[in-house]
Amino acid sequence: MLEAVKKLNSKPDITVKKVSHIYETDPVGPRSSRGSKQPVLRNNTTKDEPDYFNAAVEVETVLDAQELVGVCLDIEQNMGRVRTEQWGPRIIDIDLLLYGDSCQLSDVTVPHPLMHTRGFVLYPLSDIAADMVHPVIGLTISQLISCQKSAISFQHGVRKLNDLKLVV
Numbered sequence: 195m196l197e198a199v200k201k202l203n204s205k206p207d208i209t210v211k212k213v214s215h216i217y218e219t220d221p222v223g224p225r226s227s228r229g230s231k232q233p234v235l236r237n238n239t240t241k242d243e244p245d246y247f248n249a250a251v252e253v254e255t256v257l258d259a260q261e262l263v264g265v266c267l268d269i270e271q272n273m274g275r276v277r278t279e280q281w282g283p284r285i286i287d288i289d290l291l292l293y294g295d296s297c298q299l300s301d302v303t304v305p306h307p308l309m310h311t312r313g314f315v316l317y318p319l320s321d322i323a324a325d326m327v328h329p330v331i332g333l334t335i336s337q338l339i340s341c342q343k344s345a346i347s348f349q350h351g352v353r354k355l356n357d358l359k360l361v362v
Contacts, residue, residue, distance in 0.1 A: 201272070201273075202269065202288075207257050208254070208257065210252070211253060212322040213250075214250040214319070214322050215355060216249050216318075217248045217318050218247055219246045220246075248315070250291065250321065250322055259290060259293040266290065267288075270287065270288055290304050292328075296330050305329065314351075320339055
């Protein structure tokens with residue numbers, strides 16, 4: 195993760211401004227099971243794949259959203275990411291969470307349509323942008339967390355690693 199943040203910061207048109215704590219999370223969401231076309235919900239009770247690590251980074255850039263996504267995809271590829279399975283294990287995953295107002299890029303919607311329901315996204319984001327307003331929903335990141343805390347799946351498996359923070 196630190197390598198990805200350093201690579202972002204090394205780009206001439208990108209400056210990393212803030213970095214969240216690291217959060218360890220159970221794998222969640224649908225995933226195609228081997229040999230079956232039916233998605234299965236993962237709660238990782240079988241530990242068939244490792245936990246994920248999540249963080250959020252605020253950058254300043256002159257790049258437009260599509261160019262920034264391109265930089266992120268290049269970094270993923272250079273770090274060895276191979277896209278073989280949707281929602282499957284991966285070495286690195288860099289997502290563009292917010293970029294000004296909402297926008298639809300060629301293959302990405304910003305903000306992600308389910309961002310407000312994902313604790314593994316909102317908790318790290320709240321470390322660096324708790325008062326930022328979601329451009330579609332109109333609530334701050336802190337307010338979104340408060341609204342979602344009653345959902346068991348929202349908090350389940352999200353653990354803040356207090357002693358770990360990325361420093362660039």
